Amino acid sequence: MAQPADTARKSIGARRNPASADAILDAAEAVLVEAGYSGFSIEAVARRARAGKPTIYRWWPSKAALLFDVYQRQKRVDTPDTGNLEKDLVGFLDSLFEHWRSTPSGNIFRSLIAEAQSDDGAAAALADYAAGRRVTTGRMIERAKARGEVRSDVDAVLVADMVASFAWTHLLTNRLNGEEAAIRGAVRYILQGILDHRA
Numbered sequence: 001m002a003q004p005a006d007t008a009r010k011s012i013g014a015r016r017n018p019a020s021a022d023a024i025l026d027a028a029e030a031v032l033v034e035a036g037y038s039g040f041s042i043e044a045v046a047r048r049a050r051a052g053k054p055t056i057y058r059w060w061p062s063k064a065a066l067l068f069d070v071y072q073r074q075k076r077v078d079t080p081d082t083g084n085l086e087k088d089l090v091g092f093l094d095s096l097f098e099h100w101r102s103t104p105s106g107n108i109f110r111s112l113i114a115e116a117q118s119d120d121g122a123a124a125a126l127a128d129y130a131a132g133r134r135v136t137t138g139r140m141i142e143r144a145k146a147r148g149e150v151r152s153d154v155d156a157v158l159v160a161d162m163v164a165s166f167a168w169t170h171l172l173t174n175r176l177n178g179e180e181a182a183i184r185g186a187v188r189y190i191l192q193g194i195l196d197h198r199a
Contacts, residue, residue: 021059023049025070025073027049029074031044032067033104037067040067062124062125063121063122064115065125067125068129071112071129075099077095080092084149085143085191089163090183092163094180094183101177112125130164134160134164162190166183
């Protein structure tokens, strides 16, 4: 039987109902497109999704947490596996910069980072997102270790943080255009170091 248009979707508790969660994420994407980051609110998402605010807050403890899930859902970034770590990292960063340039996601992510400086909920959501991002990027380094391309004692998470630091700095300072040479140079410095070993 079809659900009446004005009936709120039913929560099944702290565990997410996949259909309801998808409807909320669909609504969040639509609100973001229509109102932008500054006009985005849980109230607007709840109205559009026909969901109760308590349900949304049960599954996403803050506006930022919901927006990070929207950001992740929209993200289309390659994590290449070419058999060469330098090519993998350059390909990843090229793809990430293009994604940030050509979609609203760069502005969304920039705004979330800014909000995290003064809002505890946004800071927690950013920390959770960054932890997941380290794991994903770290897999490229771990694959290189398994191939014998990288020393076994290299900390993949630390390398992932260096890669992310380069990307986030360029996003926050609006340097996403014409950066292929900079990307290649940064990856080379990360992988090969900058010391002159002849000295």
